[in-house]
Amino acid sequence: MSDAKKNKPATPDLASVPKAVVSRLSLYLRELQHLVFDGHETISSHRLGKLLGFSDAQVRKDLAYFGQFGHPGIGYRCPELIAAIRGILGTDAVWPVALVGVGNLGRALLGYKGFGAQGFQVQAAFDSDARKTGSTVEGVTVYHFDDLAKVVRQRGIRVGIVSVPADSAQTVADRLVEAGVEGIVNFAPVTISLPESVSLVGVDLAIELEQLAFSVVNRRQTR
Amino acid sequence: MSDAKKNKPATPDLASVPKAVVSRLSLYLRELQHLVFDGHETISSHRLGKLLGFSDAQVRKDLAYFGQFGHPGIGYRCPELIAAIRGILGTDAVWPVALVGVGNLGRALLGYKGFGAQGFQVQAAFDSDARKTGSTVEGVTVYHFDDLAKVVRQRGIRVGIVSVPADSAQTVADRLVEAGVEGIVNFAPVTISLPESVSLVGVDLAIELEQLAFSVVNRRQTR
Numbered sequence: 001m002s003d004a005k006k007n008k009p010a011t012p013d014l015a016s017v018p019k020a021v022v023s024r025l026s027l028y029l030r031e032l033q034h035l036v037f038d039g040h041e042t043i044s045s046h047r048l049g050k051l052l053g054f055s056d057a058q059v060r061k062d063l064a065y066f067g068q069f070g071h072p073g074i075g076y077r078c079p080e081l082i083a084a085i086r087g088i089l090g091t092d093a094v095w096p097v098a099l100v101g102v103g104n105l106g107r108a109l110l111g112y113k114g115f116g117a118q119g120f121q122v123q124a125a126f127d128s129d130a131r132k133t134g135s136t137v138e139g140v141t142v143y144h145f146d147d148l149a150k151v152v153r154q155r156g157i158r159v160g161i162v163s164v165p166a167d168s169a170q171t172v173a174d175r176l177v178e179a180g181v182e183g184i185v186n187f188a189p190v191t192i193s194l195p196e197s198v199s200l201v202g203v204d205l206a207i208e209l210e211q212l213a214f215s216v217v218n219r220r221q222t223r
Numbered sequence: 224m225s226d227a228k229k230n231k232p233a234t235p236d237l238a239s240v241p242k243a244v245v246s247r248l249s250l251y252l253r254e255l256q257h258l259v260f261d262g263h264e265t266i267s268s269h270r271l272g273k274l275l276g277f278s279d280a281q282v283r284k285d286l287a288y289f290g291q292f293g294h295p296g297i298g299y300r301c302p303e304l305i306a307a308i309r310g311i312l313g314t315d316a317v318w319p320v321a322l323v324g325v326g327n328l329g330r331a332l333l334g335y336k337g338f339g340a341q342g343f344q345v346q347a348a349f350d351s352d353a354r355k356t357g358s359t360v361e362g363v364t365v366y367h368f369d370d371l372a373k374v375v376r377q378r379g380i381r382v383g384i385v386s387v388p389a390d391s392a393q394t395v396a397d398r399l400v401e402a403g404v405e406g407i408v409n410f411a412p413v414t415i416s417l418p419e420s421v422s423l424v425g426v427d428l429a430i431e432l433e434q435l436a437f438s439v440v441n442r443r444q445t446r
Contacts, residue, residue, distance in 0.1 A: 026434065030429075031414065104334040107327055109428065114429035120429070204253070216405045217312075
C-alpha cells in the first residue's frame with residue numbers, strides 16, 4: 001500500500017503535463033520494451049537518457065510528473081516502468097480501432113505491426129469503393145462506409161484512423177464522431193474540426209518533411 | 224528595398240524559434256494554399272486562426288517571429304504570405320529526396336501526393352530485395368541498396384526517408400549520412416542516432432496513437 005502510494009502522486013493532474021513530456025513517455029516506453037526484449041531487467045536514468053539522446057536529469061524530471069519510479073542503487077526496473085507508463089498512457093488495455101480509407105496508405109497502416117504491439121487493435125476497415133468491401137486486408141475485414149455507424153457501435157471501436165483524401169476527411173471524421181469514437185488520428189493533409197469531447201492527432205507527412213527542411217536550412221545558416 | 228527590410232527582421236535567429244511555432248507555420252501554409260485554391264486573395268489573422276482553431280493573437284505572435292506580414296485594413300495577402308513561409312521553411316526550392324525500403328509503407332509514401340505539392344521530389348527509391356530493383360513504383364525507379372551512395376551523390380539527394388524495419392534502420396541511416404544527405408525522416412519504430420550535422424525527424428505511428436490514447440483517457444478523468 002505504501003508502495004502504491006509512493007508510485008502515484010496524490011493528485012495527478014495529467015491533463016496539464018506538457019505535451020513534449022507525454023511524447024517522451026512514448027519514447028521511454030519503446031526503449032524499455034527493446035531493453036526487456038534484449039534481456040535487460042533494470043536501467044539507470046543515465047543509460048536510458050543516453051540511448052535516446054536525453055540527459056539523465058531530463059529523464060528523471062519527465063518521469064517525476066507521474067510518480068517516483070526509481071529504486072536507489074538499482075535504477076528503474078524495466079518491466080515495472082513499462083507497466084507504469086502504459087498505465088499512464090492508457091494503453092494497458094486493448095484499444096479497438098477502425099480505419100477508414102483502404103488506399104495505399106490505409107493498406108500500409110493495416111500492415112503496420114507496431115499498432116498491435118502497443119495495444120491498438122484494428123478491428124474493422126471501411127471504404128466507399130464497393131469493389132473493396134467484403135475483402136480482407138492484412139487480416140482485417142473491409143466494410144462499406146455506409147455500415148460504419150453499425151460496425152463501430154457493435155465492436156465498441158474507440159479510435160478512428162482517417163486515411164482518405166483531403167476532400168472527404170471532414171465527412172469521414174463527422175461520421176466517426178456520430179458513431180461514438182473518442183479519438184481520431186487524421187492522416188489526410190487537411191485540418192479537420194471535431195467537438196471538444198473528441199481527441200485529435202493529425203499526422204501530415206508533408207509537414208514532417210517541411211519541419212526537417214527548416215531544421216536543415218537553419219542549421220546551415222547558423223554556422 | 225524598404226519592403227524587403229520590413230519583411231525580414233535584422234537578425235533572424237531562426238534556429239531558436241520554438242518548435243511548436245515552426246510546426247504551426249506548416250499549418251498556416253497548408254491553409255493558405257487551400258484558400259488560394261478556393262480563390263481567396265487575402266485573409267485576416269482572425270479568420271486564418273479560426274480555420275485552424277487558434278486565436279488571432281496566436282497567429283500574429285507566431286508570424287512576428289519571422290517578420291511583419293500583415294497589411295493594415297487588408298490582413299495578409301495569401302500568395303505573399305505563402306511565398307514568405309516557404310522561404311522561411313526552406314521549401315521555396317525543390318528538395319531532392321530518396322526513399323529507402325519499398326515495402327507497404329514505402330509504397331504508400333511513394334504514392335503520397337502531398338510531398339510534391341510542398342516541394343519534395345522523390346527521385347530515387349532503394350531496396351535490398353533484388354526482385355524489386357529495376358522496377359518503377361509510382362513513377363520512381365527502385366535501385367538496389369548497394370547503389371545508394373552512387374545514386375544519392377549523382378542526383379544531389381538532400382533528404383532520405385527511412386521506411387525499413389526497425390532492425391535495419393540504423394544501418395540505412397548510416398549509409399545515407401555517408402552518402403551526404405543533410406536530413407533523415409525515420410518511419411522505423413526505433414530511435415536512430417545521427418551526427419550533429421544531420422537533421423532528424425522521427426515519425427512513429429504507434430506513438431501518435433499512444434498520444435491520442437493519453438489525451439482520450441485524461442480528458443475523461445478530468446471531467
